[in-house]
Amino acid sequence: xxxxxxxxxxxxxxxxxxxxxxxxxxxxxxxxxxxxxxxxxxxxxxxxxxxxxxxxxxxxxxxxxxxxxxxxxxxxx
Numbered sequence: 239x240x241x242x243x244x245x246x247x248x249x250x251x252x253x254x255x256x257x258x259x260x261x262x263x264x265x266x267x268x269x270x271x272x273x274x275x276x277x278x279x280x281x282x283x284x285x286x287x288x289x290x291x292x293x294x295x296x297x298x299x300x301x302x303x304x305x306x307x308x309x310x311x312x313x314x315x
Contacts, residue, residue: 250278264300269308276301 284290
């Protein structure tokens with residue numbers, strides 16, 4: 239039986255579409271959007287596909303770096 243598409247799935251896909259359409263869109267995401275995307279990605283199981291799992295880990299790394307950069311900018315001000 240196919241999985242039902244949840245509101246969280248739709249939200250995750252919408253955020254992923256934002257950042258895949260343009261390289262610059264990723265840097266425009268707010269801290270709350272980045273944190274939410276991080277939560278949604280961590281919940282999703284991509285173990286069925288080695289490539290998808292690797293992409294997930296890479297994106298989570300980018301999110302962590304961006305969150306750190308945003309937090310550092312705030313502390314410098």
